[in-house]
Amino acid sequence: MAASTKPMILSILMGGENYGYQIIQKVKELSGGKLEWSDGMLYPVLHRLEKDRFISSRWKISGGGRLRKYYTLTETGREELERERKQWLSVHEALSKLWKPITV
Amino acid sequence: MFDLEKAIRQWRKTLRKNESMEDGSMAELESHLRDEVENQVNLGLPVREAFERASQSLGSAAGIGIEYLKGRTRYGFMPDLIWNYFKIASRRIRRHKGFSFINIAGLAIGMACTIVILLWVQKELSYDRFHENRNSLFRVAAFVSFPNRSGHSVIGPPPLAPAMKEEFPEIIQSTRVDDCPRLVFKHQDKAFYEQNGLLADPSFLEMFTFPLLEGNPQTALSDPFSIILTEKTAIKYFGSENPVSKTLMVEGIPITVTGVMENVPENSHFQFDFVLPFEIRREMGDDLDYWGNSNSYTYVQLHSQVRPVDVDKKIENYLRDKLATIFRMENPYDVKLYLQPISDIHLSSHIEDQDYAVVGDRKYVYVFSVVAFFILVIACINFMNLFTARSMKRAKEIAMRKVVGSKRSQLVRQFLTESLLFSFVSLIVAIAIVYTFLPITRNLLNKSLAMNLLDFKLAAVLVLITLLTGIFAGSYPALFLSSLSSIRILKGIDQRARSQMTVRKFLVIAQFSLSIILIVATIIITKQINFMRKTDLGFDRENVVYMPLKGNIGKQYGTFKNEMLQETSILSVSAKNSHPLLGSDYTTDLEWPGKDPAQKILMEATGVDYDYIETMKLEMKEGRSFSREYPTDAGGAYILNERAVQLMGLGSPLGKEISVWKNKGTVIGIVKDAHFRSLKQQIEPQIQYLYSDLDTREMNESGVILVRVKGSQIPEALVSLENAWERMEMDYPFEVGFLDQSVDNQYRSETQISQIINIFTFLGLFISCLGLFGLASYMAEQRTKEIGIRKVLGASASQILLMLSKDFAKWVALASLVAWPSAYFILQKWLGDFAYRVDIRIPIFLLSTIFALLVALLTVGYQAIKSASQNPVGALRYE
Numbered sequence: 001m002a003a004s005t006k007p008m009i010l011s012i013l014m015g016g017e018n019y020g021y022q023i024i025q026k027v028k029e030l031s032g033g034k035l036e037w038s039d040g041m042l043y044p045v046l047h048r049l050e051k052d053r054f055i056s057s058r059w060k061i062s063g064g065g066r067l068r069k070y071y072t073l074t075e076t077g078r079e080e081l082e083r084e085r086k087q088w089l090s091v092h093e094a095l096s097k098l099w100k101p102i103t104v
Numbered sequence: 105m106f107d108l109e110k111a112i113r114q115w116r117k118t119l120r121k122n123e124s125m126e127d128g129s130m131a132e133l134e135s136h137l138r139d140e141v142e143n144q145v146n147l148g149l150p151v152r153e154a155f156e157r158a159s160q161s162l163g164s165a166a167g168i169g170i171e172y173l174k175g176r177t178r179y180g181f182m183p184d185l186i187w188n189y190f191k192i193a194s195r196r197i198r199r200h201k202g203f204s205f206i207n208i209a210g211l212a213i214g215m216a217c218t219i220v221i222l223l224w225v226q227k228e229l230s231y232d233r234f235h236e237n238r239n240s241l242f243r244v245a246a247f248v249s250f251p252n253r254s255g256h257s258v259i260g261p262p263p264l265a266p267a268m269k270e271e272f273p274e275i276i277q278s279t280r281v282d283d284c285p286r287l288v289f290k291h292q293d294k295a296f297y298e299q300n301g302l303l304a305d306p307s308f309l310e311m312f313t314f315p316l317l318e319g320n321p322q323t324a325l326s327d328p329f330s331i332i333l334t335e336k337t338a339i340k341y342f343g344s345e346n347p348v349s350k351t352l353m354v355e356g357i358p359i360t361v362t363g364v365m366e367n368v369p370e371n372s373h374f375q376f377d378f379v380l381p382f383e384i385r386r387e388m389g390d391d392l393d394y395w396g397n398s399n400s401y402t403y404v405q406l407h408s409q410v411r412p413v414d415v416d417k418k419i420e421n422y423l424r425d426k427l428a429t430i431f432r433m434e435n436p437y438d439v440k441l442y443l444q445p446i447s448d449i450h451l452s453s454h455i456e457d458q459d460y461a462v463v464g465d466r467k468y469v470y471v472f473s474v475v476a477f478f479i480l481v482i483a484c485i486n487f488m489n490l491f492t493a494r495s496m497k498r499a500k501e502i503a504m505r506k507v508v509g510s511k512r513s514q515l516v517r518q519f520l521t522e523s524l525l526f527s528f529v530s531l532i533v534a535i536a537i538v539y540t541f542l543p544i545t546r547n548l549l550n551k552s553l554a555m556n557l558l559d560f561k562l563a564a565v566l567v568l569i570t571l572l573t574g575i576f577a578g579s580y581p582a583l584f585l586s587s588l589s590s591i592r593i594l595k596g597i598d599q600r601a602r603s604q605m606t607v608r609k610f611l612v613i614a615q616f617s618l619s620i621i622l623i624v625a626t627i628i629i630t631k632q633i634n635f636m637r638k639t640d641l642g643f644d645r646e647n648v649v650y651m652p653l654k655g656n657i658g659k660q661y662g663t664f665k666n667e668m669l670q671e672t673s674i675l676s677v678s679a680k681n682s683h684p685l686l687g688s689d690y691t692t693d694l695e696w697p698g699k700d701p702a703q704k705i706l707m708e709a710t711g712v713d714y715d716y717i718e719t720m721k722l723e724m725k726e727g728r729s730f731s732r733e734y735p736t737d738a739g740g741a742y743i744l745n746e747r748a749v750q751l752m753g754l755g756s757p758l759g760k761e762i763s764v765w766k767n768k769g770t771v772i773g774i775v776k777d778a779h780f781r782s783l784k785q786q787i788e789p790q791i792q793y794l795y796s797d798l799d800t801r802e803m804n805e806s807g808v809i810l811v812r813v814k815g816s817q818i819p820e821a822l823v824s825l826e827n828a829w830e831r832m833e834m835d836y837p838f839e840v841g842f843l844d845q846s847v848d849n850q851y852r853s854e855t856q857i858s859q860i861i862n863i864f865t866f867l868g869l870f871i872s873c874l875g876l877f878g879l880a881s882y883m884a885e886q887r888t889k890e891i892g893i894r895k896v897l898g899a900s901a902s903q904i905l906l907m908l909s910k911d912f913a914k915w916v917a918l919a920s921l922v923a924w925p926s927a928y929f930i931l932q933k934w935l936g937d938f939a940y941r942v943d944i945r946i947p948i949f950l951l952s953t954i955f956a957l958l959v960a961l962l963t964v965g966y967q968a969i970k971s972a973s974q975n976p977v978g979a980l981r982y983e
Contacts, residue, residue, distance in 0.1 A: 020132055021139040038163020039140070040133055044171035047129065066139075069132050 005045055007088060010081040013055060013073040020046060020069060046071065054080050106152040112137065115159055120199055122169040127195075129172065137162055193522035200494070203878060207490045208530050210874040211573065214483020215534035217867055219566065220545060221476035223538075223553045226562075228469050231371045231450035231462075235313040237405055242412065242443035244268070244402040245455065246423065249438040250692070252705045252751055252789075256455040258444070262382075262392040262400040264423065265305070269404070271422070274415050277405035279305040280382045280392075281374075283460030286652065288836050290353040291341040295837050298337075302376040302460075303385065311405045312374075318348045319363025328383040332363035337377040356835050370551060373449045373461040395430050401460065404443070416442045437692070437704050467937075468857065475861070478618045479868055480569070485611045486875030487530075488577040491523055516579075523578025524571070531570045609915060612879065615872045616919035616956055617926070622865040623952040624927035628944060629858045632935065635783075635942045636851055642778025644721035647815045648843035651825070653679055653807035656833045661809070664828060671824045673817035678720075679713035681795055681807045685780050685846055687788070694791075696752050696762040705751055708788055709764050711795035717743075717775060719812045727758050727773030730794045734772075737794050743773040748789035764791055782850040783940040810843075869956075873963045876912070880967040905969065912964050913957060920953040927952075 005027070012018065012026050024042050049055045054077035060070050073081070112134065119130055137158050144154035197204040235241060244265075245258045262280055269278040284301030306325040309316070316324065317335065324332050331352060338347050338361075347361040359380075368375055382400075386392050406415060419441045427439070444452065451466035452458075538555055546552045556562065651657075657664055665677045682688030687708040694707060716722075717729040725746060730737045742762060749757050757771045777787045813821035822840065829838040894903075928944060935941045 019135075021136045024136070038167060039136065039161050040163035040168040041171050043129060043132055043136075044168065047172065066135065067131065068135050069128075 005042070006049065007081065007084040009042075009045065009049065010054060010073060010077055010084070013071060013077070014081065017070050017072045019060075019071070023071070049077070052080075053077075106150075106155070108141070108151055108155060111155050119165045122165045125165070125169060125172065133162065133168070192518065193525045196522060197526075203490065203494060203881070204526070206874050206878045207487060208526060208533060210486045210490075210871045210878075211483050211527065211530035212533035212537060213867060213874075214479050214486075214871055215530055215569065215573075216537040216541070217864065218476045218480040218569070219534060219538050219555070220541070220553070221472050221479075222562075222565070223555055224545075224551070225469055225473055225476075227371060227551060227553060228451065228464050231373055232446045234369060234372070235311075235446065237311060237313070238447060239445075240406045240408055241311060241446045242404055242406065243446060243449055244404060244419075245442055245444045247438075247440045247442070250706050251703055256452075257457060258401055258455055259398050259457050260400060260402055260423065261395045261397055262385075262390075263395055264400070265402040265404070267426070268402070268419065268422070272415065272418060274407050274410040274418070275404045276407050277307050277311050279308040279311060279403050281305075281308065281401040281403055281460075282382065282385075282399065283376075284378075284380060287355050289341065290835075291350075294341050296340070297837065297839055298377060300375060300377045302374060302379045303382045304379055305382050308379070308403075311403065314368065315366050317364045317366055318346055321363070324363040325379065325381040327360070327362070328381050328387050329357070329359050330362040330381060331359045332365050332379040333361055334365045334377050335367045338364045371450075373446075373463065375462050395427060401458075403446075406443075412443050412445070419443070465853070467934075471934075472860075475622075475864055478622070479864060479871070480573075482615050482618050482868055483871050484573050484577060485615050486871055486878075487523075487526070487573065488580060489611050489875055490878040491526070491577050492580060520575065520578040524574035527570045527574030527577070530573075531566060535566075612876065612912075613915050613919045613922070615875065616916050616960070617923040619865075619868050619872045620919055620923035620952050620956050621927040621930070622861070622868045623955055624923070624948060625931060626858075626861050626865045627948050627952065628931050628935070628942070629854075629861055631942045631948075632938065633851060633854050633858050636854070636938075636940075637848065639779070639783060639940065641780075641847070642722065642776055643780075644812075645844045645847050647818065648684075648719070648810060648812050649822070649825070649840040650684055650808040650810050650843060651829070651838075651840050652836065653681075653809050655836050657809070657829065657836075658807070660832055664809070664832060667828055668811065668824065671821065673814050673821035673824060675812045675814055676715050676719040677812075678716040678718070678810045679795060679807060680716060680810060681711040683846075684720075684808060684810060684843055685850070687780075687790075691765060693765050694762065695766075696754060697760055698753060705789070707748055707751075708790045710790065710792055712792050713795050716792070716810070719810050720778075721812075722778055723776040725774045725776050727771070729773055729775075730792075736770075737772070739767065739794070740769045741772045741794060742769045743775055743792040744771055745775050745787070745790040746777045747787050748791060749774055751789050762791075764793065769793065779940070784938050786939045869959060873959060876960060876963045877967065880912075880964040905965070909961055909964055912960050916953065916957045916960050919956070920949070923952075924949045 008027055008030060009023060012023055018026075020043060023046075024039050027042065028039075046055070046057075050057055050071070053074060055071045056074050057069050057071050059067060061067055115137070116130065116134060119125055119133065140158035140161060141151070141154045144157050145151060149157065232238065243258060244260065245256055246260065248254060248257050265278040265280040269275050280303075282303040284298075284303055286297050286299050287301065289296055289298050304325065306322075309321040309324065316332070319332065324330065331354070333341070333347060333352075341347070341352065342350065342361075347364065350361050351358045352361055353359070365379070383392070391397070406412060421440070423441050424439045449461060450464055451469065453463050453465040453467070455463075535555075542553055542555065653661065661679065668674045668677050680688075687710065689709050690706050691709055692704040692706050694705065712730070714730050714732060717724065727743075729743060730741060734741070742764065744752075744757060752762075754760060754771075757774060760771050761768055762771060763769065775790075775792070779787060781788070811821070811825065825840065826838045894907075899907075927949070931944060935944070
């Protein structure tokens, strides 16, 4: 499971409450339509994030009678996302400095 | 038409098998699946392809499972670990309901059987422990040796009890005890025969703990003409009034009721409805000071500081020396006295002539303990087998866990938690089963068993058994599987799996061995009982009734006999001075030509009326039976049975003169040996003499009138007898016994045993089959792919059936190899108790094995047929 999955999911949820299937489509979209692993493997990640209390969930029945589990970003999740963002950005900065000379 | 719902159901089933999958996760994944199917359909794909794509992109259950596991192990050190295991364990039970049911049912039934047997054993071992003085109360027993027989006896002379108390300071109390003959009790309009009475000295009430509800224990037995009634007897004759100081007519004699005693508890070897003072026998003409009579039981109480072993040494030769002194005999037969603790009495079945006591057979206590153990072992083996089989299915999951980092100890704990959970659930079910069936066991065992769960000992034993079973059953798969090399499992190498199969094979074989032993036992015990029932006893037991010979009937016996013979329904009438199947007097006071003066042989001497041999349809070997044509028969003739002749060593006995109790007579006939006692005992030597002039004789209380009636007219005969009786006899109510029933009663305990063993065999087999069924299901599932391939290659259903059944047949055969010699050995010992018995033959063993085989095949067959007829394509598809 790529380390980037976590910040990706948290970021997607910044946009509001969403359910598993949609989240995964979004992740696929952002990853250029391909994933290294099967769709289903994302659910354990959601499970873990929920355990860590970064996201919370509830079941909702849609108009068509379909049962779906919806996730929302928690306050702690927001903080975690900020932390991750800072971390990624610092990594990006560091690597950018290293790579710049090569591209010339 | 592609059925989406069906496909999703199938998919769900596959998902379920992975135990890392929580229910909530499954629901979410299903929801995702449906969304993706919808998506694909919207993109233009037909439903079937949409489903294919969707499930593919979702990924395999195994892969997802691993991810979930990763999440879990990170938190592996959390304190609520045990609860986690518990959750998983109960999830497992829910998800594999059929399997769990079989597992739990098998173990629960096994436990229930064991519990019932343990309760029974506990009861048998608990006799007579309620007496306060239990540690100092003993019965005086003796080891007696005659030339033709020796053994333990407890019957002795009445003066022994008071004499021992005088002679030995270690003995602080003693009492004489005897059982009562049948007596008629009458109070106002209530008259009945009372069978269960006890004769005892006043010290009896001090020594033993039989509390009096009414009356004074110090004085209740002082007067010979007094009686203590038990509660239920008091109610029977006096209703709710206090019977103390009231009069009860016993055999026409007024007796004062001096006490009411609490009903005797079931676990007492003394069972009685009333107590009469021993001294009343003196009033009836018995010489209670004569050392030559053997008609009393002696109980003593020792001083609390004294060791019984020391007293044994002191009393050993007391009786022998006493008899030698009194009778001035040179070679008394050998009598060695010893003390028997009262708690040993109930299981002292090696002692004969203690009909007054309730005695069980110690052997059966052992036998049933062993049977209980067998059944529990079968159930545990089952449990282990099924549990392990199921665990193999999870081998892959386990391997993955290990790859991911699950510690071996975690896995062990997981397995143990699960098996313990199963074990305790089984215990609860077992207790429920026992409560339900306890009332039924009362009929079967003639005893009431009660399970008191608050009894610390019992509860502790139950919990211990459950813990041991759970740990034992769970530990094997736990330790074995968790030590498997994970890579090899993932790669599909099942080398270890094969050795595990060996262990499982061994367990099934063990189970079937035990079952086969039980089957053999059932067959042989049933055969023996039938043999005993159907053997020609040497007399005709059908259509013979008997009545007490006493009172007015006794005095008018001659008239009674003549009148009855007028009836067409009555064929013959005779009399005997004891119960038809019991002896009356035993004596060594015999003389015959050629007798070695030092020899002392004990023989039974019975007084009989004319026509006794004809009424009983005994066969004469030589000579004639008593006849009125020979007036010298009265008091001067004897009839011997073959065994007596053999022991006396008389070559041609007819016409020889012998003497019994110093009374000379001629041997006029030899009667063929007959089994009056049960076939457990050897035929005894018997001498018959004529009981003539019955009208004027003093009646022996236990004499009987024997009447042979016409088989087709039994009711008429009974009516005639009753009418005549009521006319002639005022004091005694009419009551008949049926000879064939009395004979059957001799085998009551064996019949009970056989019924019990039948039940346990059935249960043992049932449990084995449950296990086999589960196992077969598991194996069939394992070989689904193999079966699928074979079918595709053209194998027929019956060929598949054969393939699956072959293994089990082999196992049953192997089980027989172990079972046969064991069964032979065990049953040989049991049969050894019977003087006359059936043979153990080979066909019995073959029959048992075939039976077990049939049962096994039936059990496996169902599963085999199901697998064999499954669609092979379906089998090969979902991996």
